[in-house]
Every structure is written in C-alpha cells, then in structure tokens.
Amino acid sequence: MTEPADTSNGLQTMRRRASGLLVVAVVVYIIARTQQDSSTVWGYVRATAEAAMVGGVADWFAVTALFRHPLGIPIPHTAIVATRKDAIGANLGLFVEENFLSADTIRTRIAAAEPAARIGEWLGSTTNVDRLVDRAANIAARAIEAFDDDQLQRAVDDILAARAAKLDHGNGLAELIDMSRRGQHHEVLVSATCRVAIEYMTDQRATLRRLLGDESPRWVPSIIDDQVFNRLHQAAISAITEIRHDLNHPARRALDRQLDDLKVRLRDDDHLRSKVSTSVENLISHPDVRDFSTRMGRDIRALIVSELTTPDSATRDTATRSVTDFGGQMTSDASLRDRIDASLSTAATKAAEIAGPELASLIESTVARWDGAETADRIEQQVGRDLQFIRINGTIVGGLVGLSIHTVGEVFL
Incomplete structure (x- = not known):
C-alpha cells in the first residue's frame, strides 16, 4: 500500500x-x-x-x-x-471487540443517539419521504425485474410444490365440503347451475332439436320428433326449475347425502385420499397449469413493477402516506420511540455478539497476512x-x- x-x-x-x-x-x-x-x-x-x-x-x-x-x-x-505483529493483531481485534462492540457500549451509544426521534424528525420532511419511497420502490422494482422467466417458473413451481407437499388434500377437500354444507354455499352453486342450464337449454333449443333429429330413426316422421322433443325439452326445463326454486327438493337432498358420504370417505378412505393427492399433483405438474402459472407470474411481476416505477401510482401514494403517518407517530408518541429504540438496541447488540468475534478474527487474520x-x-x-x-x-x-x-x-x- x-x-x-x-x-x-x-x-x-x-x-x-x-x-x-x-x-x-x-x-x-x-x-x-x-x-x-x-x-x-x-x-x-x-x-x-x-x-x-x-x-x-x-x-x-x-x-x-x-x-x-x-x-x-x-x-x-x-x-x-x-x-510481534501477530500478537498485536490479535490484541487489536480483541480490543475492538471488547471496547467498541460490547453490549454496554452499544446500548449507551443508541440511548444517546435517540435514533427513533431522529428518524421521526427526518420523516417529517415531505422531500425526505418522497426520496425514501422513490429509492425503495426503484430498488424493489430492479430486484423483481432481475428474475428471468426461468427463475420465475422455478420459483412458482417451488411454491406450488411446497404448498402441495404440506397440504393434506383429502382432509382439505373434506373441510371445504363441510364448510360449504354448514354455510349452505353449495345450495347457491346448485341454484346457479340450474339457472345456467335453463338458459342454455332455452338459447340452444334449435341445436338440441337438431341433435335429437340426428339420433332419431329415418322412418320416424319429423312431426313426431317435434312433439317428442317439445315434451322432453319442457319436462327437463320444468324439472330443473323445480330444483332451482325448491330448496327441499329430493335432488338437493340426494346431493347433500352424496356430499356427506364423500366427506367421510375423504377422511377415512386411504385409497380415495391417495387418488385425490395424485390428482392434485398431476394437476400442478400439468404443462397447461404450469404455463398458466408462468403467465400469471409474469403479469403480476409486470403489474408490480409498473406500480413501483410509476410516480403517481396507487402503490406509491399508499407507501408515501404510510411512511408519513409512521413518521408522525414517531414524533408524537414517546412510548413508540422508546420501543423502537429498545428494538434497535437489542438488534444491534445481538448483531455485535455475532459480528464481534468475526471482526476480531478478521483483524487478526488480516494483520497475520501482512x-x-x-x-x-x-x-x-x-x-x-x-x-x-x-x-x-x-x-x-x-x-x-x-x-x-x-x-x-x-x-x-
């Protein structure tokens, strides 16, 4: 040097x-x-x-x-x-550790510095808050953009695989059925399904009539096909309408029994539980699902980056208000400042306990190499x-x- x-x-x-x-x-x-x-x-x-x-x-x-x-x-x-440079290096490292990174020294320095009060005062400036939010948003945006598509795909796959591995799919589906039954949510689904079916049968009447004609023997007159279709079509719509409006309809009660039976089997039938888990794993690993998750991940990434980099975005506005409010609370609330100072003191002390020996060792080894x-x-x-x-x-x-x-x-x- x-x-x-x-x-x-x-x-x-x-x-x-x-x-x-x-x-x-x-x-x-x-x-x-x-x-x-x-x-x-x-x-x-x-x-x-x-x-x-x-x-x-x-x-x-x-x-x-x-x-x-x-x-x-x-x-x-x-x-x-x-x-004696090696001994000097060791003693110097120990001196720095014991006199500069001791718990008492750090606590005394933090108490004297009153960092929470200084932070609150600094955040009281609109310019400072805007600068802080701008820098934090840009750093976050660059960090998110650093993920390429392959990394994003691996991250999504890892998240889905980790979640799938932790979940008990059989019990989870049984709980979902139980919650739906207790809240009568499945009744809403049945009613909605009936409504969609009625609308479809009404809108696609001509298509359904043509399908019946294609399946009917050639020797049957079309007028008879029309009469048969009209009766079947009307009977089907009437039956579905009854199911839709009658919450105590036998079909609904039969569905309830089927759901209750399925709920019990999902909890007790190991074979069924295994089939459910396999189906979920196959679904997660299916190429279409993976492509969808990747596209969704890219879209979410682009949306987040756009929110972070647009100066007047809702995300930035929310962050600015939150930081400003937090600064105001730090200025006005003495107990909050005390808690923050105490937390900083504890964190700094623990960091010093970890870094102190490492720093002393670094000083000793560096001097030893000279x-x-x-x-x-x-x-x-x-x-x-x-x-x-x-x-x-x-x-x-x-x-x-x-x-x-x-x-x-x-x-x-």
Missing part, C-alpha cells in the same frame, strides 16, 4: 529535526568540555548538554526499537512491531511523526534534568 506523500515527508522532516537537536546537544557538549575550566558557567552548559544527549539517545533507541533493530543490531525486544517489515513501515508512517516529538522532548527534558541536578550539586552539596 502506497503511503501519502505528505505523511512520509512529515515523518522525514520531524526525524531530521529530532536528530538535529541531538547533534546540537553533542556539539554544545564538546564545546562546553573544552571551555569548562575557563568559567563555571560552562559547567552548567556541559551538564545540560550531557543529560540532553543521554535523553535524546535513550528516546531515539526507544522509538526506533518499536519498528526496527537500532543500528541493525538484533538486540532482544527490539523491532517489536515486526516481530509482511512484518511492511507492517512496521505502515504503522511508522502513520504515527512516526508524533513519535519524533518524544525524541525532541526527551532531549529537552534530559537537558533540563541535567541542569537541575548540576545546579543542586553546585549550590547545596
């Missing part, structure tokens, strides 16, 4: 300054040594420079030992970053400039300490 030029230049500049200050201390010390017999003042100067050199060299060693062996000499416990020398160089580029101030301060503080000790010795001892 290439380090920014200003970071590298800043490190080099501060390193030259710290080294330059140490050189100044050395030069001053040499001069003071040559002049210390001429005046007592030079004794103070020599002591100051001498201690400054000691402090500067000691801190140079300490700073350098973090990243490399001083003067290239493999002194024990030097080049700490390069030789080259030791490269790792030391990266870290030095980032913090080395500030560490050079330690060298400068060590030189200055060392000089002041040396001056203080020399002064105490001269004055009091």
Whole structure:
C-alpha cells in the first residue's frame, strides 16, 4: 500500500529535526568540555548538554526499537512491531471487540443517539419521504425485474410444490365440503347451475332439436320428433326449475347425502385420499397449469413493477402516506420511540455478539497476512511523526534534568 506523500515527508522532516537537536546537544557538549575550566558557567552548559544527549539517545533507541533493530543490531525486544505483529493483531481485534462492540457500549451509544426521534424528525420532511419511497420502490422494482422467466417458473413451481407437499388434500377437500354444507354455499352453486342450464337449454333449443333429429330413426316422421322433443325439452326445463326454486327438493337432498358420504370417505378412505393427492399433483405438474402459472407470474411481476416505477401510482401514494403517518407517530408518541429504540438496541447488540468475534478474527487474520517489515513501515508512517516529538522532548527534558541536578550539586552539596 502506497503511503501519502505528505505523511512520509512529515515523518522525514520531524526525524531530521529530532536528530538535529541531538547533534546540537553533542556539539554544545564538546564545546562546553573544552571551555569548562575557563568559567563555571560552562559547567552548567556541559551538564545540560550531557543529560540532553543521554535523553535524546535513550528516546531515539526507544522509538526506533518499536519498528526496527537500532543500528541493525538484533538486540532482544527490539523491532517489536515486526516481530510481534501477530500478537498485536490479535490484541487489536480483541480490543475492538471488547471496547467498541460490547453490549454496554452499544446500548449507551443508541440511548444517546435517540435514533427513533431522529428518524421521526427526518420523516417529517415531505422531500425526505418522497426520496425514501422513490429509492425503495426503484430498488424493489430492479430486484423483481432481475428474475428471468426461468427463475420465475422455478420459483412458482417451488411454491406450488411446497404448498402441495404440506397440504393434506383429502382432509382439505373434506373441510371445504363441510364448510360449504354448514354455510349452505353449495345450495347457491346448485341454484346457479340450474339457472345456467335453463338458459342454455332455452338459447340452444334449435341445436338440441337438431341433435335429437340426428339420433332419431329415418322412418320416424319429423312431426313426431317435434312433439317428442317439445315434451322432453319442457319436462327437463320444468324439472330443473323445480330444483332451482325448491330448496327441499329430493335432488338437493340426494346431493347433500352424496356430499356427506364423500366427506367421510375423504377422511377415512386411504385409497380415495391417495387418488385425490395424485390428482392434485398431476394437476400442478400439468404443462397447461404450469404455463398458466408462468403467465400469471409474469403479469403480476409486470403489474408490480409498473406500480413501483410509476410516480403517481396507487402503490406509491399508499407507501408515501404510510411512511408519513409512521413518521408522525414517531414524533408524537414517546412510548413508540422508546420501543423502537429498545428494538434497535437489542438488534444491534445481538448483531455485535455475532459480528464481534468475526471482526476480531478478521483483524487478526488480516494483520497475520501482512509482511512484518511492511507492517512496521505502515504503522511508522502513520504515527512516526508524533513519535519524533518524544525524541525532541526527551532531549529537552534530559537537558533540563541535567541542569537541575548540576545546579543542586553546585549550590547545596
């Protein structure tokens, strides 16, 4: 990884300054040594420079030992970053997990942030709501459009197969019959069927007469066929009309008995139940049904995408009103805000419990893959400039300490 030029230049500049200050201390010390017999003042100067050199060299060693062996000499416990980067990575990961992703830290941060109040305030702006709905709708539309026809067919097949596998078709059909019987819904169906049959027989009278003529022997006169047809046609319509209007008609009661018998068999007859299940499975897997389900899926997909992408669609209007109302409730209802904050806190805490060890492991494994020398160089580029101030301060503080000790010795001892 290439380090920014200003970071590298800043490190080099501060390193030259710290080294330059140490050189100044050395030069001053040499001069003071040559002049210390001429005046007592030079004794103070020599002591100051001498201690400054000691402090500067000691801190140079300490700073350098973090990243490399001083003067290239493999002194024990030097080049700490390069030789202990794996342990540093593990400790860094653990530090992040324990101090940034702990449950107490997350709960405290969420409580201080009051996210529900902020969300409610943000949703109070019509512009924000429109932008949110627009982005969410477009994302949903793109996600739906990403399904091609094959994926859609597989999805529909999987849904139908899953539903079919879970259902007890025999019991389901028996329950349907039972519900129809209790609610008398089948009576409505019988009446409607009778009405349709009467309308059909009336509208198709000529067709039915022709069919009778085709089946009648050639030697039977047509006038007799007409009389027979008229009587049969009228008798059939009359019989169906009676069934339609008489809810207690024997035919209806016979149908009730047949339905009750079928209901019992659907629950108790394993052979019939198996036949029903097989029929349902065959129906679901039939090519025509699959084609119909695919076409229906495509139509539904196109309708949903159109609703999502049309700015003034009913779906978008409903979503906008719902989001706006929700934002208003969050602003006005303190208990709702508390519940939302609590839910967010719980969710974030659980997520941290799961992600924390993973993040720590990621940090540890990432650092472990780095080259030791490269790792030391990266870290030095980032913090080395500030560490050079330690060298400068060590030189200055060392000089002041040396001056203080020399002064105490001269004055009091």
